[in-house]
Amino acid sequence: MDRWIAATHGVELRRAGEPVAVDLGYGAAPWTAVELLGRLRTVAPRARVVGVEIEPARVAAARPYEREGLVFRHGGFEIPIPQRPMLIRAANVLRQYEEGEVAAVWERLSARLAPAGGGSRGGLLVEGTCDEIGRRHVWVALGPEGPRTVTFATRLGSLERPSDLAERLPKALIHRNVPGEPVHAFLRDFDRAWAAAAPYASYGARQRWMRAVRELTSDWPVLDGPVRWRQGEVTVAWGALAPVR
Numbered sequence: 001m002d003r004w005i006a007a008t009h010g011v012e013l014r015r016a017g018e019p020v021a022v023d024l025g026y027g028a029a030p031w032t033a034v035e036l037l038g039r040l041r042t043v044a045p046r047a048r049v050v051g052v053e054i055e056p057a058r059v060a061a062a063r064p065y066e067r068e069g070l071v072f073r074h075g076g077f078e079i080p081i082p083q084r085p086m087l088i089r090a091a092n093v094l095r096q097y098e099e100g101e102v103a104a105v106w107e108r109l110s111a112r113l114a115p116a117g118g119g120s121r122g123g124l125l126v127e128g129t130c131d132e133i134g135r136r137h138v139w140v141a142l143g144p145e146g147p148r149t150v151t152f153a154t155r156l157g158s159l160e161r162p163s164d165l166a167e168r169l170p171k172a173l174i175h176r177n178v179p180g181e182p183v184h185a186f187l188r189d190f191d192r193a194w195a196a197a198a199p200y201a202s203y204g205a206r207q208r209w210m211r212a213v214r215e216l217t218s219d220w221p222v223l224d225g226p227v228r229w230r231q232g233e234v235t236v237a238w239g240a241l242a243p244v245r
Helices: 002-015 032-041 056-065 099-112 163-168 180-195 197-204 206-214
Strands: 021-024 046-052 068-075 087-091 124-130 136-143 148-153 234-239
Touching: 002 032, 002 087, 002 124, 021 032, 032 046, 032 087, 032 206, 046 056, 056 068, 087 099, 087 206, 099 124, 099 136, 099 148, 136 197, 148 163, 163 180, 180 197, 180 206, 197 206
Parallel strands: 021 046, 021 087, 046 068, 087 124
Antiparallel strands: 124 136, 136 148, 148 234
């Protein structure tokens, strides 16, 4: 997720001059916030990260790791900082919520983002779910105006078929992987393209993935290209996968 953020949102972060990013719900240890700062500073050297946690004990435990550009605060969806952040990252935060609650949380968080204007598209909210060691991850990216894209990302050596990613769909989509819903059709077509690309497996999982994604572009609004595909990613317009009922 951090790699994708740096690649796709780096221009906006640099344009902001001194961008603030929020790692919302970083968990029992602060490592994701530490890693986010390192990644963002490769593209925006003056970026700052605020780790936000609802559990006061976790904030207290993280405080010794504060440094220039990195602080930790107690809070939740209100985002307890005075600035309008250029990035809010929320990984595995909404898993325990009901699907019907997601839209309101998205709206609340998106309202806290830096607004669009002056040639900028504004801040970015990235919300999704990954497995315990980050091999498989699916996230939705939202701007101040609402959802934009869905990205599927995987460590290719761990993948048997693309639909393995279904178990890591974000809360807004995970219960929609059923016939009649777009995300189900997308994963079905992805599996078919993956099977058709089997001859490319002799060149490695990366080449097979890239061939399968290329096949998808004929029927689905894939928004990225080979540079991202090589990383085991594919990004699709949100409107193509949004729930229909």
